[in-house]
Amino acid sequence: MASATLYSVSDGLASALLHALGSVLPGPARAAVTNPNVIVGLAVLIFAVILLAASMLNTILLIWWERKLLGRFMDRRGAMHVGFAGLLQNFADGLKLFRKNTFQPQEADPLGFYTGPCAYMVTSLIIFGVLPISSGWNAGTLPLTLLLALAIFSFAPLFIFVSAWSSNNKYSLMGGMRSAAQMIAYEVPILLAVVAVILVAGSFNLTTIVYEQQNYWFWGPLVVALIVFVAGMLAEMERIPFDLPEAEAELVEGWNTEYGGMLFAFFMLADYLRALVGSILVVLLFLGGWTMPTWVPGALTSFPLAGIFWFMVKTYTVFGLFVWVRASLPRVRTDQLLRVGWNRMIPLSLLSIFLAAVLVTVKCLPLLGCVPGVGS
C-alpha cells in the first residue's frame, strides 16, 4: 500500500514551496507566507490542479483508447501518426478545435447557449472530487460520496436540455428532449441497482464500499445489479446503442448540432469525462476498486502506487467493454429504449435488491457466491 496520499503530496508540495519562498523574504512577510492557513490554502489549490490535470489527461487517453479499440473492431488501426501510436492525436484535435471560431445562431439565447456547455463540463468535473482513486487518494471522507457522485452525475442532462433549448434548432431540441426522457427512464434502475450494493456494503461511502470487497468483489453475488448498472450507465453516458440524443443519422448531432469550436470540444470532453466516471463507478461498486484478490502475488500489489495502477487497469478494461458494446450493437429506437428501461430494467433492479437482501441475510448463495456480512 502506498504511503503517499493526495493530501500529503499536495501539502508537502505547498509547504516546501512556501518555505522556500519565505526563506528569501524579510521577517514579517516570511511569517505571513509560512502561516499554516496559507499553506493549507495553497495545498487545496495544488490538490485541485492535480485532480483537474489527472482527470483531463485520463479523459484524453480514454478517447485515444476508444479510437484504437474501435479501429481494431473495424479492421483498421485507428489514430497512429501523431506521437507514439497516435497518442498525441487528440491533443492535436483539441488544438484545432481551440483555434476555431465560436459562433452563435442568430435566434439563440446567449445565456443558455454559453452556460450550457460550461455547466455540463463543470458538473462532469466536480464528480472527480468525490471519487476515491486509491487508499488515501480521494478528496475527502464524506459519508455519502456515492449518493453525491450519482446526484452530480445525473445533473448533466439538465444542462444538455438548457443548451439544446437555447440553440433554437429543432434537431437540438429533439436531442435534448430525448436526453431528458432517457435520463428519467434510466436514472431509476441505476439508483435501484446501487441500492443493492449499498445493502450489501452497508455504507454510502465509496471507500467503505471498496474495502467491503476485499474478499469478494461484488460483481459475482450482484451480477444482476451489475448488468442493470452497466446498461443504465451506457444510457446515462449516451453511448451507442443508447446514443439517441445525438443520433447522427437522424438528428445531425443532436443537442450539440449548433455548437462548434471550443464549445463543441467542451461537450466532447465532458462526454468522455462522464464515460470515465461511469467506468470508475463500475470498478468501485462491482470490481473491487483498487483492491486485488488475495491469490494475486504480493509483488504485484505492493509496489508504489500499485492501487492506482490496478484501478486504472480495471477502469480502462471496463471502458473497453463499453467500446465493445459500441462496436457491436445498433442504435435502439426511442420506444425500445423506454420499454427496456421501464419494463425490464426496473423489475431486474428490484430483483437485484431482493437478491441482495437474501444475500445479506444468509451470507452465501449457491452459484452466486458469498458476501461479507454486515456488522458481523
Added chain:
Amino acid sequence: MASPITAKEKPSENPILFVARPMATAARQFAKSLIRPATIVYPYERLEDPTFRDRVAVASGRPIGVGHVWDNYRGVHALNIATCISCNLCAFSCPDLCIEMVTVPGGDPKHPKKCPEIDYGKCSYCGFCSDACPEGCLTMTTRYELSVARRAEMVYSPEKLYDVFRTKLPMNPIRVERPANEDAILLDPPLCIGCNACSRDCPTQCITMLDIPKPAAKPGEKQTKRIWKEPVINDSDCVRCGTCISVCPKECLFWGTRK
C-alpha cells in the same frame, strides 16, 4: 453466419441472443485484426513495394487485390527526350489540352526540338498521348504521388518527365505495330509549287523532294514560276503526324487512302 438469411433462420427474437450474437461477431473480428488489420499503412507500406508484398500478402496468405505489377496503370508520364521527334501528336491527341510543346536544347537553331510539357492540374490520365506517340518515347508509369506545395509545380517540364523516365518504373506497353489500312498523306500534284516546306518540317525526314519533268512551254504563254520538284512520302517511315499538311502553303497535301 455469412449465408443469406432464409425464412427458416430468422434473426432471433431472444433478447439475449440479440445482444450476444453481434458481440461475438465483433469479438471475433477484434481477435482477427489484432494480428494485422486489413488496412495498409500507406506512407510506410506500399502495395507496389515487393518486400511489403512478400512480407504481408504472401506470408499472411491473404491476397491483396491489386498488389501485382500494374502493367496498364496510368500514372505520371515518362518521356525519353532522346527519341522524341517533336511530332506534336501527343499535344494533338490530348483531350484536356494539358500538353504544350516547349523547346528543349538539342535541336538545330532553325528547327528547335520541342518536347511535351504536361500540366497535371488538367491531365485526366486518359493515356491518349502515350497511345498516339509514334516513337514510344512518351509512356505512362506506375508513379501516382503528385502532391505538391505550389500550383506551378504541377506542370512537369520535359526534363522532369525525363527524370521520371530514368527511374525505370514499369511502363505501359508501347505500341509498335501500325494499323494496316491507316490513312496516308496524299498529294494533289497540280497544286504543288515544290516549296520544300513539308520536307523541311517533317520530323522523321520521310519526305523527299524529287525532280519532275519540266513541261514544254506553250507558245504565247508565260512559263509558270515554280520549282520543278514534288514531295514523295515514304509511308513506312511516316508517323502520320500531319505536320506537312499544316505547313503546306498551297493545301495540296491531304489525308487519303493510298490505292
